[in-house]
Amino acid sequence: MSNYLIRPIEPRDEAAVAAIIRAVMPEFGAVGDGFAINDPEVDWMHRAYSAPRSAYFVVESDGVVVGGGGVAPLSGGDGDTCELRKMYFLPQARGVGAGAAMMARCLDAARAFGFRRCYLETLCGMDAAKKLYLRSGFTPLDAPLGDTGHGGCNAFYVLDL
Template identity: 40%
Template sequence: MSEFKVRPIQPEDDEKIAAVIRNVLIEMGVPKVGTAYEDVSLDCMYETYDKNRCIYYVVAKGEEIYGGGGIAPLIGEEETICELQKMYFLSEIRGKGLGKSVIEKCIAFAAEQNYQKCYLETMPYMEAARKLYRKLGFSSLPAPIGNTGHYSCQEWMIKEL
């Protein structure tokens, strides 16, 4: 997997990462409403994450983008809680440790930014992702927190940093 690089998003990555995320959401059968699919930020990811206490990493091979994930403050919560956001990867790179690498980079960034907890939302049928999240220290919550607008997501997790 050494041909793949995990790096911060650049402006020229916007269109490619938006396509990756939408393709993965369709592949997984995720509803288009109440999820990341309809987020306005998908088409301007660089600008969205080019802010204080935010970062978005992409998995790149040459000019191609294969996935990514990011950290941003959790809207509607204390400033000590961040959200792991838009963690999506094309099928050809799943299971190769790149998702774990992105999450670890995100968690390290979150800790550097003095976040104390990291929250995420996912779907119950995204079993491989949930297994990885648990392996990396996330635990399930009984209900959502914050105000992500992703009312169709049905699984909520959190990790102490």
């Protein structure tokens, strides 16, 4: 998958993004209460990320959406902190640079929105993702920030923008 495009989500992408999230999360044991898979916005991501200081992007390969990621204000956080949210990729989009490109796009959007920090939550088993976060400059935290409602996550990171 050397040719991929990262672009803002469109309404026509909502079903594909929901399917990706619902396929990828169980792959890493993220099922049940406390995980983003249960967020109502999974089925209407375009609308959810049309809110102020929010953006969601998709990775497209040969006209097919194969991943996505976004930023939004951290729920329950201060106005300077955003959250990297719902960044998931199908297996064919992993290990080809799409994650790093998506990370850069999301962090650029966060800076443009005026955020000074970016926070994220993940699972200990998502090793490749954790390596990407560290390469991107995120540092681990001992405890969560804000009130994301994702009590199932057990690894927390922050990046000064």
